[in-house]
Amino acid sequence: MENPSLLSLTVALLGFLSPCLTKLTPRVSFPMGTPGRLLTRFSSHDVGNTTTLLLSEDGDMLYVGARDAVLALDVSYKDAIILRSKLDWSPSEKDIEQCSMKGKKMIDCSNFIRVLQFLNTTHIYACGTFAFSPRCTYINSETLTMRLKADEGRGRCPYDPYQRNTAIIVDGELYTGTVADYRGNRPVISRHLSEGRRVDLKLDDTLGWLEDPTFIRSSFIPDEEKIYFFFSEVGREYDFIDKFIVSRVSQICMSDVGGQRTLQRRWTTFAKAQLLCQADNELPYNVIQDIDTLPPAEGAPADDTLFYGIFTSQWSVNSGRSAVCSFRLTDIKSVFSGNYKVLNRDTLQWSTRVQEKVTNPGECGLHNASDNALRFVKENFLADDSVRPVGRSLTMLSAEHNYSHLTVQRVLAANNRDYTVLFLLTESGYLHKAVLLQSGAHIIEEVQVFEQPQPVKSLKLSIPKGMIYVGTSEGVVSVPTANCSFYWTCPQCVLARDPFCGWDPASRACVEASNTHAGLCQDIDRGNVEEACNTVSFTHRARFGPNKLPAGELVSVSLNEVVQLQCPAASQLSQQLWERPNSRLSSDLYLHLEDGSLSFVASPATLGYYLCLSTENGYQQTMAIFHVKQKSSTMTQIPTRYTWPEAHHIPTTNSVARPWPGLHTSLGTWPKTTETRLGETEATLSNRDTQVTTRQRGRNVTLWTEESGQKEAEFRDGEPLLSARARCYLKELVVVSVLLVLCLSLLITMFLYVIRQRCRSRTAPQAVTPTRESDRRTPVEQEALKGNRFLSKRNEQASGLVCNGALTGSNGHLPNTPI
Known part of the structure; x- marks a missing residue:
C-alpha cells in the first residue's frame, strides 16, 4: 500500500499544474419571468416531486411519475401544458405506519414513482418506493388505469426515494x-x-x-x-x-x-x-x-x-x-x-x-x-x-x-454541417444551452427554470416538438430549444451563434433553420457579422432591440450635479464604450462604472451629446444616445458645428464608413440640425433624410436614421453647445495665482504688525488700573474725573469715532493713556 502523504503531495502538485480556466459566461441570461424567454409551466397544489418523465413517441403526451400519483400531460400545444388524467397511487395508512415505525420520516413514507417505461403500445410499467416497500404495476396508457394488484418491486425500484x-x-x-x-x-x-x-x-x-x-x-x-x-x-x-x-x-x-x-x-x-x-x-x-x-x-x-x-x-x-x-x-x-x-x-x-x-x-x-x-x-x-x-x-x-443533468442533440445548421448542442441543468436552477465548436464551448443562453436548488431533477428532450421538459419538485417546465424571435437584427442573430437560428433576408427576421428556409445568414464557428450580413441593409430599424430602449434621450441637469448615464449591454459578452463628438473622455472628468454606465459632474465642459457603443466579436453597434443639457428658462439659438472623429470604429465591421450608427445596428449619420425654441419641452431635429425626436427624460424617444455616408454634422440648439475640445485654463490659473500671492502678502503684513505692537507695549509706560488709582485720589479729584468721564461719553455719542476697533477719547488719544 502506498503512502497516503505521497498521494496528497501528488494531488497538490497536479492541482498547480492545472491550466487556467477559461471563464464560460452565457451570452444572454433570462431570469425567471423574463419576457424574452417565455416558458410553460405545470404545477398543482396536490402534486409534488414530478421528477420521473416519460415522453410518448409522437411527443404529444408526457407521462409524469410524481409523489403518490401518475400524471398524463398533454404537451401537443406549444404554449400550454394540460392535465388530461391523473392516477392516484398512494400507500395505505397501515403501510405508512409501518414505515414510520422503522424510523423514517412521514414525508418519505409516500410512494415516489421511480420507474416509468413503455412496456408496449398500450401499457406502461411503473414502480414506486411505496413507503419503503417497492411495488410495481401495469398502467393503461390511454385510460391511465392500473390493475388491482401490484407486484413486488424489490430489485426493480429503490426503497429510498433519494x-x-x-x-x-x-x-x-x-x-x-x-x-x-x-x-x-x-x-x-x-x-x-x-x-x-x-x-x-x-x-x-x-x-x-x-x-x-x-x-x-x-x-x-x-x-x-x-x-x-x-x-x-x-x-x-x-x-x-x-x-x-x-x-x-x-x-x-x-x-x-x-x-x-x-x-x-x-x-x-x-x-x-x-x-x-x-x-x-x-x-x-x-x-x-x-x-x-x-x-x-x-x-x-x-x-x-x-x-x-x-x-x-x-x-x-x-x-x-x-x-x-x-x-x-x-x-x-x-x-x-x-x-x-x-x-x-x-x-x-x-x-x-x-x-x-x-x-x-x-x-x-x-x-x-x-x-x-x-x-x-x-x-x-x-x-x-x-x-x-x-x-x-x-x-x-x-x-x-x-x-447536475444534461441532454444532447445534433443540429443541422444552414451550412449543412452538424453541430452538437448541450442542454445543461445547474444546481442553482438555470438551464444552459451550449454549442460545441472547434474553439471550445460557447454558451448561447441561460434560462432560469426553478428558484430553489433541488436534489432530484430530470430532463427529457423532445426533438419532434423542439422542447425540453424539466421535472422538478415544483412542477414541470417546458423550454423551447430555439428562441430565434428574441434576436431583432441580423447582427444579433449571427452573434448568438445558435445552430437553431438564422437570419432570413427576405422576411427580415431571425427564424429557425430548416429545410424550408434557404439562404439564411449564419456563422456558427466565427460569428462574423460582416460576412454573414453583407446582403442585409442596416439603414433602417423599426425597433431598438428587444427591450425597446430609447435613443437620443434629453437629460436636463444643473451645473455641479452628478450625472450617471445608463447604457444597456447588447449581451453579457459585449463591452460598452462611451464617446462624444470631437472629444475624448478624460479619466479626470469621467468615471466608467462596472455596469457600463458613465458618471461625471455636470459642468460647461461636460454638456453635450454622448454615444454608448457596444462591441462584441469585432462588431460595433449603437446602444444609447444622450443629450446632456443645462436647465435654463431662457434660450438662445447659437449654431455650433461638430465633426465626428474618424478613428473610433473597429475596422473589421460594416460600421467603418458610417460616422454615426443609428438605431440598434443601423448605420446612419449624426443629426444635422437641432432646433429648440423658448418654452418647448420637445425638440424635433429634421433634415431631408433624417428625423430625430427627443423628449424630456423619462419619456420614450425615437430616432430614425436613413442617411449614410455623412462625415460632418451641424447642431443648433437653444443654448450654445460647447466644443468637446479641451479648454485652455491659462487665464484662470494666472488670476488664481495673483489672488493667492496677494492673500499671502496681506497675512504676512498683519503678522508683522501684530509683533511690532507687542514690542511697543512692552517698552511703553504702564497705565494704572482705575480701581486701584481711585483709592489714592481725594474726593475732589474723583468728582472732577467723574465730570470728565461724563463729557467723554457725550463726545463719543456725538462723534461715534472708531479706530482699529477701539473707541477713542475726545482728544483723539486712546483711553487710559497719559496726555
Missing part, C-alpha cells in the same frame, strides 16, 4: 440498476419480466462485482444488442486511498440466459471498465453526475455513437468545477476486448499479472461456454485499461457552474 436508479425496457424486458434491500447494501443489475425460455438474471452478490454504486443511466445500442450501464462506485483496485470514487461503464448482452452449471441465473456477459474524464497534467474528474447518448449521424456506423457525461471531482483542488467529457462507443468496445485485471479471492486485491486468456469477458454467447471459461469470466470482469475521452481532452470545463 437513491438514484436506472431502468430501461427493451423487447418487453426490464433492465434495472438499483439496490435490492431495505438498507441499500445489495446493489444489483438485473433483468425482469422474462418469458419463455429466457429467465430473469442478476449479478452474484458474493462476487463483489459492484462496490457501493450510484446508478446514473442505462442505454440500449440496437446494433450491438447490448445494454450499457453508467454509474460510480468505490474503486477497490486503488488500494492506496480509502473510498476512492471511480466512474464506470458496464455492459451485458441481451441474449444472455446464464450458465448451465456455473453462474446459473447470473450474468455471464457482465464486464465493467473505468471512465476516465481527465485532461493531461490534471487530476481526473472521477464522479459521474449524468450521461446522455448521442446516436450517430445518418449514414454513420453505430461505433460513432457518443456518450456525453457530466463529471465532478472528489478532490478539493477541483471543488466546485464541472467537466463534460464525451466517449465514443468504439473506444468502449476496444477496452472491453482488451486485457482484464485479476482478483485474488484470498486478499481481495486486484493485479494485472499476465495470464493465459481463456475467453474474452463481456463477449456475447458465453452462456454456452464451458465451466472453465465461465470461472474465468467470474473472476475477471474488470477491464485493465480505462476508457479515455474523445480527443484525450475535456469537452467542456466550468468553474462557475455546478451542472
